[in-house]
Amino acid sequence: xxxxxxxxxxxxxxxxxxxxxxKSYIANRDKHxxxxxxxxxxxxxxxxxxxxxxLHTENITIKGWQHPFEAxxxxxxxxxxxx
Amino acid sequence: xxxxxxxxxxxxxxxxxxSANIITxxxxxxxxxxxxxxxxxxxxKQKAFRYLIYVISAYKNRQAFSVHNLDNQQQLDEEKIxxxxxxxxxxxxxxxxxxxxxxxxxxxxxxxxxxxNWTDLLDKSDLQPDFFKDTWRLLSNYAxxxxxxxxxxxxxxxxxxxxxxxxxxxxxxxxxxxxRTIINNTIIFPLTKDIVDTxxxxxxxxxxxxxxxGAKGST
Numbered sequence: 001x002x003x004x005x006x007x008x009x010x011x012x013x014x015x016x017x018x019x020x021x022x023k024s025y026i027a028n029r030d031k032h033x034x035x036x037x038x039x040x041x042x043x044x045x046x047x048x049x050x051x052x053x054x055l056h057t058e059n060i061t062i063k064g065w066q067h068p069f070e071a072x073x074x075x076x077x078x079x080x081x082x083x
Numbered sequence: 084x085x086x087x088x089x090x091x092x093x094x095x096x097x098x099x100x101x102s103a104n105i106i107t108x109x110x111x112x113x114x115x116x117x118x119x120x121x122x123x124x125x126x127x128k129q130k131a132f133r134y135l136i137y138v139i140s141a142y143k144n145r146q147a148f149s150v151h152n153l154d155n156q157q158q159l160d161e162e163k164i165x166x167x168x169x170x171x172x173x174x175x176x177x178x179x180x181x182x183x184x185x186x187x188x189x190x191x192x193x194x195x196x197x198x199x200n201w202t203d204l205l206d207k208s209d210l211q212p213d214f215f216k217d218t219w220r221l222l223s224n225y226a227x228x229x230x231x232x233x234x235x236x237x238x239x240x241x242x243x244x245x246x247x248x249x250x251x252x253x254x255x256x257x258x259x260x261x262x263r264t265i266i267n268n269t270i271i272f273p274l275t276k277d278i279v280d281t282x283x284x285x286x287x288x289x290x291x292x293x294x295x296x297g298a299k300g301s302t
Contacts, residue, residue: 022288032251044261051275076113082106
């Protein structure tokens with residue numbers, strides 16, 4: 001493992017080319033690394049955005065439900081982006 | 084999440100825990116609303132009923148908006164007709180017709196937008212109550228200034244470490260909500276499963292971990 005800096009926080013990372021946020025989170029959770037959890041939120045948010053986007057861009061009709069789903073998903077992503 | 088406020092002629096840098104608390108409450112309620120409309124495993128006729136009261140409520144609330152010009156008035160007049168059409172649809176919804184008459188009248192007369200209140204939704208939802216129930220109550224108190232006395236927040240600015248823990252906890256709860264949303268999306272919209280199936284190992288771990296920890300029965 002090696003130390004990598006996220007914002008102002010040093011976290012332990014695994015020695016591969018990709019930084020494993022999940023493993024760093026588990027290893028450092030007791031230190032409450034805010035910068036790390038923000039990166040995790042950003043990662044998760046990007047997955048949710050892709051999910052909503054694929055429904056929208058491929059014109060999948062959700063009978064009678066498209067509006068609240070997309071509106072609520074957009075609101076959720078926007079709120080999470082605050083962090 | 085960090086902000087600065089003027090203090091003694093300087094800028095005091097601090098974690099914006101006030102906004103974090105307010106937004107986390109919104110994130111929880113937003114998820115519960117998604118659950119109410121989409122993730123809750125109820126029959127289609129009940130889902131249709133929930134959607135109808137949601138849309139009717141929105142249109143009814145818009146009727147109370149101030150009219151500033153002829154276009155506004157025309158739009159409100161058109162929406163009155165839509166309200167009537169949607170109300171007619173509601174009256175033929177078999178789930179609605181199965182409700183006691185008193186409840187039917189309630190939905191016809193009020194602007195009720197959802198079938199369950201937040202507390203009932205929290206109980207019914209798939210969120211882990213140990214994490215979310217008391218937190219949502221505390222955050223609701225925080226959002227309503229008249230209930231601020233429920234929380235002991237006077238020492239917040241004097242204790243940066245506690246501020247950090249609080250902010251981390253709010254962000255963790257939000258991660259659980261996003262994780263649950265991603266997994267629930269794959270169930271109701273199979274197309275979205277492709278996104279999850281092609282995630283890299285790290286992202287896959289994160290989704291699975293936070294979704295599982297935030298789920299009812301996880302502890």
